[in-house]
Amino acid sequence: MASKRLAVSIHAGSIEELREIVRTRPYDFGCRPRATSTAEGGHALAALLTQKQYDELKKDDTRVDILSDGVSDDRSAQETIGSGDRFHGGQRAPRGLGSRPDGVNHDLGGIMNVGEINSAIKGLAREYHISTFCVPNKTYEGSSGLGGLVGGSCNDEYHVYFTAGVHARERGGPDNLIYFIADLLYAQKHGTGLTYGARSFSNADVLRVLSTGIVFLPLVNPDGVRFDQQTDSLWRKNRNPASAIPGDDFSIGVDINRNYNFLWDFRLHFDPSIANSISLASEDPSDETFHGTTAFSEPETRNVAWVFDTYPRIRWYVDIHSAAGDMLYSWGDDDDQGADPTQNFLNPSWDGKRGVLGVNDYKEWITQTDLGNIQTAASRVTSAMVSVGGRSYTPEQAVGLYATSGSSEDYAFSRFQVNPSLNKVYGFTMEFGHPTNFYPTKIEFQQNVIDTAAGFMEFCLAAADIGLV
Ligand SMILES: [Zn+2]
Structure with a gap:
């Protein structure tokens, strides 16, 4: 295929x-x-x-x-995905590039296979005595995801949350997150700083980043990633066949990042003139953006949400994707505006009018304070990624060229507006890698690990500066 x-x-x-x-x-x-x-x-x-x-x-x-x-060929699974288990079922811990004396010149080897991702997390737990957790909802193929906790000591002390491995083909996302955490823990244990290309962080920076309390879930979509690594098919969705059409292999699976409960029913909420683009979302199982049979129909989506519910003081969230070279901030359904609070995603009188961009109609409400905070954080992240010295990155509003329905960063930021008893979460999507380059070569993979680690460090420092509660 x-x-x-x-x-x-x-x-x-x-x-x-x-x-x-x-x-x-x-x-x-x-x-x-x-x-x-x-x-x-x-x-x-x-x-x-x-x-x-x-x-x-x-x-x-x-x-x-x-x-x-x-x-x-140099992007194929055979060439770039690890075989076997370099972490020996958790007997060895991964180590990132920022903590190594030979730094970015060290060869990390291939991108982790699914088994290695789980072994790497277990290896971190064994070496550094961090806590791990299993997400509660099993995937269609029976996988249960493993996440980890660093820097806090009770559920209320975690304020930063990272997810990766959502779109199966976006290779290296889980690795980026795991090597970042590995670097933090190594630097803490050995009293050192971290260096990524031309950008260095002190040991005080490391301790400050850890003090934010970080929850990480590196592989949201294990079934999809396993399939993609076996087939080189540029697979995006999960592997749930519930809506599949017999004989159509592409109709298997749901796009997890269109399945969240944020304006999920796009035919109702968005303007009919934009609703036929598959970029928004799709009800056709054969499309890459098939959004499922209902919001949160998928175990993977519910697992991401379960973490928010379990660690109720999370304030900052990044969903790690590729490939574009940007850091995206709210909103993703329409242009931002700070003048009219009645123009918001909860108000049914605007149903059928959302998502037309660049014109003076419905725009999504956000306060100037929130917009300032998220723009500051996004700019700091991309500046840090640029300062590594490899390439350019830009901060952008998520809506960009076209609206999306049911995506993670909008869901994260909408939670406290749907239910005021919940914590406010600033949601972001990082898109590492060069445009539509989902299968990096080994050299590109290594550069992505370096760039993103600097970005994650700065994200946590920005969160600590702007506020964790
Ligand atoms: Zn993606």
Whole structure:
């Protein structure tokens, strides 16, 4: 089922033209479509196209540049995914790049396979005596996810939450998170700082980051990741076959990041003019963004939410995705506005009017204080990632080129508005990696580990500065 796909950049003179492509073409734009400015003063949109889609688009006189063959040999599972178990069932702990004397030049080896991700977490628990937990809902194939806790001593002392491994094909996300935690624990135990390329953090920084209390769940979607690593099929969803159409392999699975309870019923909540784009969400099981039969229909989605409920003082959340090179902040359903509190996702009088961007209609309400806090944190994270010295990253509002329904960072930030007794959570999505480059080469994988670790460090420092409660 491995399918050749081309990572491309689609060019247009205006954002509106790109938005129209997203609205009308059933292409794979990754987690969500992003527009970037080009050196010639135009705009570009990354996508992953089949040869047929590429040929069709070229016929329309659209400029399409090929960035890479998305599944070339040096990106294959055989070349980049670890075999066996380098952590020996938890007898050995992983160690990140920031704590090593040879630093970023150390060869981490391959991307972890599913077994290694769990062994790595157990290895951290054994070496550093941290607590772990199992999420309560088993996946379709019977997996139960393992998470970890650092820096706190009771459930109320955890204020920062990271998840990874949601979209199966976004290789290296779990590794980024595990190596970051491994570096923190090593530096704490040995009284050192951490260095990522040109960016260094002191031991005092390490202790301050740990003092925020961090919950980490590195592999939200084990079934999907296992399948993707076996097939090189650029698999995105989980493997739940409940809605599958016989004979259509692509109709297996639900997009976890469209399954959260935030404006999930997109036909009701969004403007009909934007609702047919699969980028928003889809009720067709064959689409990459199939949103399930109901909000929270999927065990993986409920597991992410269970952590919020179990550690009720979480205030800062990052869902780790790829591949774009940005840090996204609320909201993802429409443009932000701070003037009219009645224009909000809970108000049914705006149903059918949301999601049209760049015009003076419905926009999602956010206070200036909250917007300032999340923009400050996102900017600090991308600045830290840039300071490593590898490449550029940008902070952006999640809605960007097109609205999304049912995504994690909006769910996180909506919780306290749906239920005022819950803690306010600032939700973010980090998209590491180059645009639509879901399968990094080994060298790119290593750079992603370095860049994201610096970003996570700065995220926790920003959280501590802005406020944990
Ligand atoms: Zn993703």
